[in-house]
Amino acid sequence: MTSENQLRRPPFIRLMLLLLPLATMLGAFVWIAALDPLRSFNNGAPPVEALTVERTIIDANGIALKLRAGGSAPMVIAQVAVDDAYWSFTQDPAGPIARGNAVWVQIPYPWVLGEAHNITLLTNTGMTFAHEIAVAVATPKPSGPQLRLQAIIGAIVGLLPVALGLMFYPAMRGVGQGGMNFLLALTVGLLGFLLLDTVSEALEQSAGAAALFQGSAMVWLAALASFLMLMAIGRWRGNPEGIALAFYIALGIGIHNFGEGLAIGGAFAAGSAGLGTFLVLGFALHNVTEGIGIAAPMLRARPKLWTFAALTLLAGSPAIFGMWMGSLAYAPQWSALALAVGAGAILQVMVEVTAYLLRQNAKWQVALMSPPVLGGFLGGLAFMYATAALIKI
Amino acid sequence: MPAQTEKPSHAAESAVAPAQRDARQAVAAGPASASRRALLVGGLVAAGGAAVVARQAQAQTAPAATGAGNMADMAADPYAADTGGMMSGNMTMVGRVDHARNGFDPTAMLTDWDTGRTEILPDGRTLRIFEVDAIDMEIEIAPGVFFPAWTFNGRVPGPALRAKEGERLRIIFRNLGSHPHSMHFHGIHSARMDGITGAGLIGPGEEFVYEFDAKPFGCHLYHCHALPLKRHMHKGMYGLFVVDPDPALHPEFADVAASRVLGSPENAQWQELAMVMNAFDTNFDGANEVYAVNTIGMAFMNAPIKIDKSRPVRIYLMNATEFDPINSFHLHGNFFDYFDTGSQLVPTLRTVDVIMQCQAQRGILEFSFADHEDGLYMFHAHQAEFTELGWMGFFDVSGGRGE
Numbered sequence: 001m002t003s004e005n006q007l008r009r010p011p012f013i014r015l016m017l018l019l020l021p022l023a024t025m026l027g028a029f030v031w032i033a034a035l036d037p038l039r040s041f042n043n044g045a046p047p048v049e050a051l052t053v054e055r056t057i058i059d060a061n062g063i064a065l066k067l068r069a070g071g072s073a074p075m076v077i078a079q080v081a082v083d084d085a086y087w088s089f090t091q092d093p094a095g096p097i098a099r100g101n102a103v104w105v106q107i108p109y110p111w112v113l114g115e116a117h118n119i120t121l122l123t124n125t126g127m128t129f130a131h132e133i134a135v136a137v138a139t140p141k142p143s144g145p146q147l148r149l150q151a152i153i154g155a156i157v158g159l160l161p162v163a164l165g166l167m168f169y170p171a172m173r174g175v176g177q178g179g180m181n182f183l184l185a186l187t188v189g190l191l192g193f194l195l196l197d198t199v200s201e202a203l204e205q206s207a208g209a210a211a212l213f214q215g216s217a218m219v220w221l222a223a224l225a226s227f228l229m230l231m232a233i234g235r236w237r238g239n240p241e242g243i244a245l246a247f248y249i250a251l252g253i254g255i256h257n258f259g260e261g262l263a264i265g266g267a268f269a270a271g272s273a274g275l276g277t278f279l280v281l282g283f284a285l286h287n288v289t290e291g292i293g294i295a296a297p298m299l300r301a302r303p304k305l306w307t308f309a310a311l312t313l314l315a316g317s318p319a320i321f322g323m324w325m326g327s328l329a330y331a332p333q334w335s336a337l338a339l340a341v342g343a344g345a346i347l348q349v350m351v352e353v354t355a356y357l358l359r360q361n362a363k364w365q366v367a368l369m370s371p372p373v374l375g376g377f378l379g380g381l382a383f384m385y386a387t388a389a390l391i392k393i
Numbered sequence: 394m395p396a397q398t399e400k401p402s403h404a405a406e407s408a409v410a411p412a413q414r415d416a417r418q419a420v421a422a423g424p425a426s427a428s429r430r431a432l433l434v435g436g437l438v439a440a441g442g443a444a445v446v447a448r449q450a451q452a453q454t455a456p457a458a459t460g461a462g463n464m465a466d467m468a469a470d471p472y473a474a475d476t477g478g479m480m481s482g483n484m485t486m487v488g489r490v491d492h493a494r495n496g497f498d499p500t501a502m503l504t505d506w507d508t509g510r511t512e513i514l515p516d517g518r519t520l521r522i523f524e525v526d527a528i529d530m531e532i533e534i535a536p537g538v539f540f541p542a543w544t545f546n547g548r549v550p551g552p553a554l555r556a557k558e559g560e561r562l563r564i565i566f567r568n569l570g571s572h573p574h575s576m577h578f579h580g581i582h583s584a585r586m587d588g589i590t591g592a593g594l595i596g597p598g599e600e601f602v603y604e605f606d607a608k609p610f611g612c613h614l615y616h617c618h619a620l621p622l623k624r625h626m627h628k629g630m631y632g633l634f635v636v637d638p639d640p641a642l643h644p645e646f647a648d649v650a651a652s653r654v655l656g657s658p659e660n661a662q663w664q665e666l667a668m669v670m671n672a673f674d675t676n677f678d679g680a681n682e683v684y685a686v687n688t689i690g691m692a693f694m695n696a697p698i699k700i701d702k703s704r705p706v707r708i709y710l711m712n713a714t715e716f717d718p719i720n721s722f723h724l725h726g727n728f729f730d731y732f733d734t735g736s737q738l739v740p741t742l743r744t745v746d747v748i749m750q751c752q753a754q755r756g757i758l759e760f761s762f763a764d765h766e767d768g769l770y771m772f773h774a775h776q777a778e779f780t781e782l783g784w785m786g787f788f789d790v791s792g793g794r795g796e
Contacts, residue, residue, distance in 0.1 A: 078537030079486050081682075085781030086535075086691070088483040108483045122682060124537050126675025 047073035051121060051129040052210040054102065054331040057139045062108040065119065065131065066331075068210040069097035076124040082109045083117055100212055111136045142328050150265065150323045157287065158257050158319025162250075163312045165291015172292075172299055177360070180299060182372035182379075184357040187249070187293035188350050189380020195346045197388070198256055199223065202339035209333035218333070219340040226255075226344030234352060241356050242301040248352055249294045250315040252345035257315065259338035261322020285387050289380065290315060297356055484781060486691045488536030495532050497548035499687035500696050503666045506635070506655060507552035511560075519560045521607070525552065527570040527617070527630070534673050535683045535690040535783060542629040543570055543617070549688045550669040550713060551615070551632030555655055558610040558639040564603040568595050574625070575601075577618035578634055579753065581608050588618045610638035610653075612709045612735030612755045627674055627715035629688075633667050633755075635709055638738065646738035653707075664700060665707045670722070670750070670774070670784065672714045681716055684774065684784035693786025697769055700788045702762040709735070710758055712750035720784075721749040722758065723775040729760035747775050767791040 009017075050070035057064040063082070069075045074096035080089040089107045097103050111117055117136055121129040140146045172183060199219070206215025234240050234248055294311050326335070361367035492498040509523040525545050532542045532549060545551025556562055568574050573596045577588030582605035585592050593601045617630035638650040651659040671688055672681035683690045700706060712720045723746060730740035731748050735757040742748065748756065762770065773785035 076537060078488075079535055081782065084778045085484055086486045086783060088485055088487055120682075122535075122538055122675065124539055126538055126540055126673075126682065128676045128678075128682060 046125045046127075047071055049075055049123055049125065049127045049129075050211050051075065051123075052208070052332075053129075053131045054210070054333075056131070056133060058111060058133070058136055059138055059141075061106065063111060063117070063119065063133070064107070065105045066102055067097070067105060067121070068102040069099055070210045070212045071099060074098045077103075077105065077121055078124045079122040080105065080107055081120040081122065082107060084120075100210075113137060140327065146327075147324055150327060151320045154261055154320030154323045155316070158261070159312055159316035161285070161287030162253070162291040162294065162316040163308075165288045165293070166295050166308050166312060168292055169295045169298070169308070172295060175299065178370075178372045180296075180360065181357060181367060181370065182376035183292065183296040183299070184353055184360070185373040185376030186289070186380040186383075187296045187353050187376075188357070189377040189382075190289045190293055190384045191249075191252070191346050191350045191353070191380075192377070193381050193384035193388070194253075194256055195343055195350065198259065198339050198343040198346060202259070202336045202343060205332045205339060206336035209331070209336060213333040213336075215333075215336060219336055219343075222337055222340035223344040223347070226341040227347045228344075230345055230348040231351065234348060239355060239359070240352055241297060241359070243298050243303050243307060245297040245352055245356055246294050246303075246307075246311060247314065249297070249349045250311045252342070252349035253290050253294070253315040254318040255338070255345040256342035258318030258322040259335065259340075259342040261319040261324075262326040262335045262338050264319075265323035265326020265328070285390075289383060293353075293380075297353065485694065486536050486783065489695065490533045490536050490689050490692070492689075495548075496530075497688075499685075499689045499692040500698070502548070502550070502553070502687045503668065503698065505553065506555040506667065508555050508655065514561060519557070521556050521560045521562050523552075523554055523562070523564045525564060525566050525576060527566070527568045527574040529570045532629070532688070534675070534685070534688055538675060538683065540629075540673050540675055543572065543574070543625065544629050545576075545617075545632055549629035550671060550711075551630065553633040553635065553667040553709070554615070555633075555635045555637065556607040557637045557654060558607055558642060560607045562603075562605055562607050565600065566593070566595070566603060567600045568597050571597055572625075573597070573619045574617045574630065575619055576603060576615050578603070578605070578615045579613040580605070580611075580634065580636065582606075588615075590620075594619055607636045609736050610636045610650075612711065612732075612757050614711050614713070614753060614755055616713070616753075623715055626713065627672070629671075631669070631671070631711075631713040633669060633709055633711055635667075635735070643738060649738045662704055663707045664704050665709065666698070668708050668710050670710070670712045670714055670720045672717065672720075672779070672784075674716060679716055681714070682782065684714070684779040684782045686784060686786065690783025691785065693772075697787035697789035700762060700790045701792045702765060702767070702790050703792055705759060705761040705763075706788075708758040709755070710750070711755035712752055714752060714779075717776075717779070719749050719751050719776075720779065721747055721775045723747045723773055724758075724760065725771040726765065727760055727762065727770065729758045732757040732759070762788070762790045765790055 048071055052068045052070060053065050054068055055064075055066035067077070076096045077089075077091060079086055081087060087107050087109050089105050092104045092106070105121070107119070109117070111133075113136060115136055117133040119131045119133070121131070123129075172179075175183065202219045202223070203216055206213065206219050209215055230248070230252075240248055291312075294315060298307075322338070357373070358364040358368070367373055507523065509521045512520045512522065514520050526547075528544050528547050530542050530544050530547055531539050532544070534540045542549050554564075564576060564578075566576050573594055575588040575592075575594040577593075578586075582603075586603050586605050588594065588603070593603055595601045613634040613636065615632055615634045617625040619625045637654045640647040640650040640654065643650045648659065651657050652663060654660055655665075668686045669688075670684075670686055672684045673688075674680060675682040685692065708722075710722055714720045728744045728746045731742040731745060732738075733741040733754075733756045735755065740759075741756075748758070750756070767790055769787040770790055771785065771787055773780040
């Protein structure tokens, strides 16, 4: 009855009903801006200041920092001290830094290879912002050989393990329903570990980003958005299974690897130190399960050889691109965003693989708690946890 | 310096060692550095193994060969003398403090003694009257760095009050600031004049008159004794209080005493400088960001103190540094005699080049550049940290004899 009444209202009235709240809103904003009712809260305290160091470049010219201001008012960097010594510096662009803007500060400081340096940025109000360079090494220049080197490392930690995992495919073909369930559950388990790892890394990265990016909210929202969009795309034409599902898994792992590569490249650019060859091997071992997980849903299909190549590239090569991008233009908020998108993608794949697993079994309630499924899931988690522990110090 | 002259090939040989050191440090750094990613980076660098290091030797060692000190814009000859304005190369503050806006200039403060005004008392003694106001003021303590100070007479350090032994002193103190303040004089006086609660500690808008005799002679100080003491001190409420010895009272050292009496012919021979070592905690975290003499960091690097080498130098030095237990004074290329507290006419230390002072410790330094070459002679705290955070300067010595 009521809705019919509303529909019958003349267009003019309906327009007025829309315009009235709009006009009131506009009026309220103008009033607030004009009267500045918040003025009485101004107690003479200096503005809140925030400064984030997004990039550090160390080279023969000294130390360069990319700073982003996040204060309530434009900020002025008055002096820069390195290791408790005031040092000359140049700022580009010069002058006060508006909220959200970034500048480069170049400090001609004679840094010492392999040692730590502490930089203190002193603003005109006397506030200090500290930035630590834990181990000073020259930031690699984005040269051809450098990019090739990064591609090799990216291939070792990205492409190689996926290819190795896919090589288990022929051996996996012969398994029965129980084995199949085990492998799919194993995939979900390893993805479960990756999901937690990715989210925590994303949150860690976002903590280092400027406050105005709203780190953790951005991470959760980006993960949710990417999860929902990939679910929608994946179910465009029914439930993905077989080779299609394998491609979704590869995509999810690929986005994860891209986010990782981005952060690796960024850390590389920031001059993070080296540890050892065994770590790369550890990572390769750690990531072999990614290949097994990709292969699992295809066991009943008959994929062509190029499918394996494509899956390997899709899952592994983003690590290389991530490294390149990370070393050329790194900022913690972009790493966090990429990792968050990767987390959403991983969650989507977990849902799809679980759905596929359930569809494979007539009595899915029984299958869900069967020894192969439970064993596979927990085994996947345990394997990832154990190999991660190996490479963590 | 040695790093700059190192041959590139030499540095390349040592490229592996730092990588190993990196590994140890990263491990020692603990959980913070143990992210998967950082490790992967580590692996990444190491993955190429020795081959990578060898192939990348040029990139890795470039900083060691040229970067470690030899910045592109530094003088081509590392032994060439630095020149004006950038006396310390790149180790400096950027920009200049606007002394006119501050209303005080650290160089002018060196010789700016406040002798007040005098009257003759019925008993023939001199009554010396000072007027001091406590004023809240934002001051620029390093180029572009502003500090919300509490001042005596709008300057930090406060006026260098100077009187003569035996005079009657009257200090009219007005508190124009936003907090209770006082003037607590080091010296000898009655409890009523002590500048503590109930003895001359006054609230905003109030006035108090301190009155006592000028004794003992020496290089003293005064400061606000309102609580919390640390805050009132490091906000800038301190200054020199010098009592010149009366030669008539020290016949055995009449010449020495006369040379210290401001305005006497003997005193005119000397170049006297008032120096207050101070520091500022700009972010109020209990540690100083800027160290200086007479408030402005690096002031005497940018404007070296002119010294006529034909005349001896006498420095009235006081340590008003808060948060650090001691400060020090080191003179380059010379030695000096030191009179602790200035209350002696014979040196308490002879022929030294470094003295240290606890908070509120003070003394008189006497030295001469008569036989020196002309040139810039540095002086600074020999706590290297203080030095590099602003407490260093030059004497620009010239004139007359020498080589």
